[in-house]
Amino acid sequence: MLKKYGLYFAWLISLAGTLSALYAGEILQWPICNLCWYQRICLFPLTIILGIACFRDDHSIPTYTLPLSILGCVFALYQYLEQMIPGFAPINVCGLGPSCADDHLKLFGFITFALLGLFGFILTSICLYATKK
Numbered sequence: 001m002l003k004k005y006g007l008y009f010a011w012l013i014s015l016a017g018t019l020s021a022l023y024a025g026e027i028l029q030w031p032i033c034n035l036c037w038y039q040r041i042c043l044f045p046l047t048i049i050l051g052i053a054c055f056r057d058d059h060s061i062p063t064y065t066l067p068l069s070i071l072g073c074v075f076a077l078y079q080y081l082e083q084m085i086p087g088f089a090p091i092n093v094c095g096l097g098p099s100c101a102d103d104h105l106k107l108f109g110f111i112t113f114a115l116l117g118l119f120g121f122i123l124t125s126i127c128l129y130a131t132k133k
Contacts, residue, residue: 006131007059010069010124011050017120018047024113035079039117042072046124062128069125076118083112 002009021040024030032040046068053061 002127002130006127007050007061008054010065010127010131011047011054013120013124013127014043014046014050017043017117020116033079035075035082035114038075039072039079039114039121042068042075042121043117046072059131062132066125066128066132069121069128072121073118073125076114076121079114080112080118083114 021036021043025032046065049061049065052058053065
């Protein structure tokens with residue numbers, strides 16, 4: 001089932017991520033750190049490219065979109081580690097913007113926006129890999 005509908009699931013996951021990121025940034029006015037911007041750079045094109053691929057039923061697209069999804073995983077994992085492990089920041093990515101260690105959403109003490117992004121990128125990567133010919 002995932003091989004047949006994986007492309008659509010990947011698009012829906014990226015669409016949900018895009019809409020939630022836009023809602024958090026534009027409606028809730030949460031400050032956006034550099035790592036969040038890097039994740040958005042990976043996520044927003046995925047939504048457009050996967051939407052077009054679903055419309056055209058193009059199952060060869062994972063070759064081009066899987067690297068974006070995996071790179072988004074790396075950024076989200078790094079940000080989550082920076083949020084959860086005090087003092088974890090071997091590379092200062094944030095620069096002048098808001099701190100990447102700040103978390104505006106913390107459910108059950110460990111679910112942050114970065115963790116949700118990580119799960120979204122992982123699920124998208126799994127769906128894309130399953131769809132690959």
